[in-house]
Amino acid sequence: MIHFFGDLSTKVFAVVSSQKLSSEHIDKLSWLFGNKPLLNSASIDAFFVGPRAAMITPWSTNATEITQNMGITGISRIEEFTPVSENYTGFD
Numbered sequence: 001m002i003h004f005f006g007d008l009s010t011k012v013f014a015v016v017s018s019q020k021l022s023s024e025h026i027d028k029l030s031w032l033f034g035n036k037p038l039l040n041s042a043s044i045d046a047f048f049v050g051p052r053a054a055m056i057t058p059w060s061t062n063a064t065e066i067t068q069n070m071g072i073t074g075i076s077r078i079e080e081f082t083p084v085s086e087n088y089t090g091f092d
Contacts, residue, residue: 004039005029008046009083012039016077025072032066049091050081 003021006012013033015021021029026038051057056077063078084090 002042003029004041004044005033006036006039008039008044011036012044012048012081012083014050014077014079014081015075017074018076019074021072021074028070028072029067032063032070047084047086047088048081049084049088050079 001017001020003015003017003026004012005015013029013036015029021038030037051060057079060077060079064075067075067078
């Protein structure tokens with residue numbers, strides 16, 4: 001399942017987990033992301049730029065390892081996305 005943390009106007013973190021996150025883990029992840037809250041949504045209807053779905057970034061690998069060191073289990077990937085306008089063309 002995918003959980004979204006952040007602020008739709010500045011940055012969103014997508015967290016892929018194999019299980020539902022406990023409230024303790026949500027609090028830890030919120031802290032890790034600069035006190036950005038969990039967005040209670042299964043999807044986000046907006047335009048964002050981030051890494052390609054098939055490519056796991058080094059940032060994601062490091063962030064995932066940090067969550068393991070924090071005692072959060074079941075996280076397989078974390079990526080960050082930046083909001084852009086609908087007509088944004090500055091990506092490949």
